[in-house]
Amino acid sequence: MADDNLRILPAAHLQRLLDTLCVRGYRTVAPTARDGAVVWETIRSVADLPIGWRDRQEPGCYRLEQTGAQEIFGIVHGPQSLKPFVFAPREPLLQIERSKDGFTARSTVPPSEKVAVIGTRACDLAGLVIQDRIFLKETYQDSYYAARREGLFVVAVNCTRALATCFCSSMDTGPRAHNSFDLALTEVDDQLLVEAGSIAGQEVLSDLFLPPAPESLVAEAAKRIDACARSQVRRLERSRLPSALYDAHAHPRWDTVAGRCLACTNCTMVCPTCFCHAVEETPDLSQQQTTHVRLWDSCFTQEHGYIHGKNIRPTIKDRYRMWLTHKLASWIDQFGISGCVGCGRCITWCPVGIDLTEELPALLTPSEQQSVINRQQEASGG
């Protein structure tokens, strides 16, 4: 018996999905080619999608290439994850005005907007789930994040092609979108397998009146997703985390990587899970009003490590070590899950191509110096 949630849509009819989402009041957002990569833009027509293009990603390098094929979702991803939709890069938190007997503060929680993001990858969805844990925890729910999250409708695309920088398979986050999506598409030549993953998704699906997906399409889609997982050349060996990375605190490899790291913040900006932010006051010259603004910040800036009277992470080594240890190890202690989803963006968008899948194994291999100490201790029976 065919799964009721699995339907078939000819790729040439994808516009119907966009139209249905529009009718349901969603602003439809999808990856569009701009400045040599893809970025999220509001689109109304399938023609705005980068059809026939693929991305090639390597450490520190991103290129778009035309394939001549009619592939709709040939590009895996650009620099942006889902993060900007829920955790805005810059947003006012409070509007404060001077009044006769003090001041008034007005909250600036944005109205919830219905946004459908088409082309979300499994890694980004995993990133969204992690950010949900951080921003929507019961006690400290972030109302700004919550308002944006409420209106989000996710149309995921299962990956059938892996980039050289992908390692979601080893992080158990992809290439298939598992949950938290509203609809998931798998592109198989000129057909799209459509799966509903939520009630909202089922509603959209029922509006489309699509025939059930034939078993052959379901099987072919699964085969291609599996092949994508197997084709990934990078992986992150997690079995000894978090403790092994804590033990590597004094490893000389931190010095080597710090020699390359620019502390430019790009890795944290493109990371789907990094949530650090700064708040700044922007008073006007007449001192009558000010806006309390939150903006993306990074643990790689000098300022971020500054506490009263002291910078606790002055050097680039301190900052890189803090970032990687948090992302891959202490995140697990803090949130019960790894902070890395294996999207590979930090590898691609690092201007000097630092690759965490290369750094981690190096850090977990005892250094020459440490091996000598260990041998000496063994020899002396201690």
Added chain:
Amino acid sequence: MAVFKFASCDGCQLSILNLEEDLLALGQALDIVYFPEASSAMRPGPYDIALVEGSITTAEDARRILTVRQQTKRLITIGACATAGGIQALRNWADVESFKQVVYPSPEFIQSLSTSTPISEHVHVDFELWGCPIDKTQLLRVLTDLVSGVQLRLPGDSVCLECKRRGNVCVLVAKGLPCLGPVTRTGCGAICPSMGRDCYGCFGPTEGGRKGPGFPPNTDSLAVRFHDDLQLIPIEVLRRFRGINGYADAFKQEGEKWERKK
């Protein structure tokens, strides 16, 4: 408040005039008593605030900046010239005498030092505004903080942070352009990368001229990337760093390293 000019193009002073409607609020919050670029009514010091544009390139200016300092409570440099010597600091690696011979019909009338140096090499500077020209929003923020009596602060982070907040695609990674953004201080709003071109460092090194552990920025790693992967030859790497802020310590040292490799 007073505004002084030394060796410069006046672009930073124009940034003050470009404040437009905010100028009215500025005029109410501060008494602008000396600003020859804007008004011929010039009142003598002492001054609470002096904004200083331009670098020191003549013996006379080297003396004049001392008198400005003596009359001023808070001296703030505005722009790359005043803060780091400016583009004219390229003379610091050249033979100024030969320039004079080539450019001027009567070079004997030119009274010029062989160097262009930032104001901070001559007198104590209370705060520095970087940029070529300065960003008017940053200027307004500093003046607002001065009026409010709070500590003056501007972000010292890289241009990359602002690029990513704006949703720009990285020109270095996606186009292979030798962008100085990763080691350049934010403040411009990432104008050049937003227009698809590479940053040329007009806001100087990240964190300005601060010294200590973690400073200056890792220009070495970026320069190696330009050379090894983006195929810049040493003189091209040198020219990336020896530009508008070429005399700022971090860029100066990186430039000199590549000069030796030429």
